[in-house]
Amino acid sequence: MARVRYWRKVPFMGKDFIAINLFGLIVVRKGAFFPASSLNHEKIHTAQQREMLFVFFYVWYVLEWLTRLIFCFSAKKAYFAISFEREAYANEYDEGYLKGRKHFSWLRYLKVTGKSK
Numbered sequence: 001m002a003r004v005r006y007w008r009k010v011p012f013m014g015k016d017f018i019a020i021n022l023f024g025l026i027v028v029r030k031g032a033f034f035p036a037s038s039l040n041h042e043k044i045h046t047a048q049q050r051e052m053l054f055v056f057f058y059v060w061y062v063l064e065w066l067t068r069l070i071f072c073f074s075a076k077k078a079y080f081a082i083s084f085e086r087e088a089y090a091n092e093y094d095e096g097y098l099k100g101r102k103h104f105s106w107l108r109y110l111k112v113t114g115k116s117k
Helices: 036-051 055-072 075-081 083-091 105-109
Strands: 003-007 019-022 025-029
Touching (some): 025 036, 036 055, 036 083, 055 083, 075 083
Parallel strands (some): 003 025
Antiparallel strands (some): 019 025
16 A cells, blocks of 8 residues: 655655655655556556565665766756666556566666657
8 A cells, every 4th residue: 555645845846746666655745636547656666666675775876876877967867767667657557567576577677768758
């Protein structure tokens, strides 16, 4: 079961983001449109965090973002290139994805491709 909380001000978020997953707690900007696909996206992040014991997820996330930033020259492009985000965005519309998801599935998204948002 996902733990979702609605807050007026959401930590670590710019105006483009409506939600953030902090150690399995999904924090959503109060009044923002939060569709089922976004909830599923955040649930995928919760699964990723659990399998990496939460702390290692955040360490890897930051290191991968910094590495991608060097090659992308754009914070936004680097964000969309992170393997965790690529897995979550690729499967956010598949409601049954988490039931059949194998552990460490995000590793398949480490490979750099020409596609980016």
